[in-house]
Amino acid sequence: MNIFQLFFLIYSTHGLSVKVNRCYNCSETRDQTGTTLAGSNCFEPQPESLVSCSGLCLDEMSFDWAINGRQIIKLERFCAGSTWQESFCESGEASGGKYKDCKKYCDGDACNNDLSVGMIGKSLPLESRSCLVCANDDDGKMESKSCQDAENIEAEKCPLYLSEGCFTAFSALSIDAFELVENNGAHTEEFHRGCSAFVLESDFESISREWYNGQFAKARREFCDETSCNDKFIDIYL
Structure with a gap:
């Protein structure tokens, strides 16, 4: 240089x-x-x-x-x-x-x-709400369904990033689509409740899906926008 x-x-x-x-x-x-x-x-x-x-x-x-x-x-x-x-x-x-x-x-x-x-994108001021909160998967054992029935579940205050409303959800997974759909032959089931980051256009959604490995899933989601409104029994036969 x-x-x-x-x-x-x-x-x-x-x-x-x-x-x-x-x-x-x-x-x-x-x-x-x-x-x-x-x-x-x-x-x-x-x-x-x-x-x-x-x-x-x-x-x-x-x-x-x-x-x-x-x-x-x-x-x-x-x-x-x-x-x-x-x-x-x-x-x-x-x-x-x-x-x-x-x-x-x-x-x-x-x-x-x-x-x-x-x-981001939420209207201010954000509404403070509470929802029933739980998560339950049986890991294939079909034993505990404590989240299916809301009787003993406490409501919790929602964090603002999960403030769109309350949700409940159910899913079942099987290796046989006929057994799952016709005879409820699921080998795993999950139940969930909580504060939601998402809004559903309708009160509920039902989903059926088959994967390449032969597994078949059905699921149902429900949404509501009032405090502690996700307190209904989750009916797996709907």
Whole structure:
């Protein structure tokens, strides 16, 4: 490097500095009951998950209403580079389920520290509601159906990112479509209730689906938008 190149480099970078933020870096997956299925300490981020970043911070929250009836919420926080984008959500349906994926960028030290990514697109002020919450799968044993009957299930206050309403869901899986549909010959059943990230256009949906491996599933989802309205017995024969 000659003297002229050195002088130009010093002059062009004079007074410039690279902004460094700290961003939370974590991942956690929960179901509608608040049970952690994977990861940890992301819905309530901890100082030890802060990392240095040369750009923006980003939160991503994805919602899935699987065909088995369970609603899954995955939250990820990380560094996002320097390209700013407006907050947005994308939603759709796949494999008999529903999904919604939301992203929110922020610029500032440890700014991705809340759950506001889950409120994108919601009308303010958000309504506070409660729903009956439970999850029950029998793992093929057909024994416990404590979530099917709401008699002993307590209502819980809904987090704002699950504030669309209340839901109930039932699913059954069999290797024989005829046995499942005609004779209720399921070898696994699941029952779920909770606060919902999704709205159904009608009060309920019924789904039947056959997979390439010969398994056959039927499912039913119900939705309501009043406090603790998901308190009805789940009738598997509807």
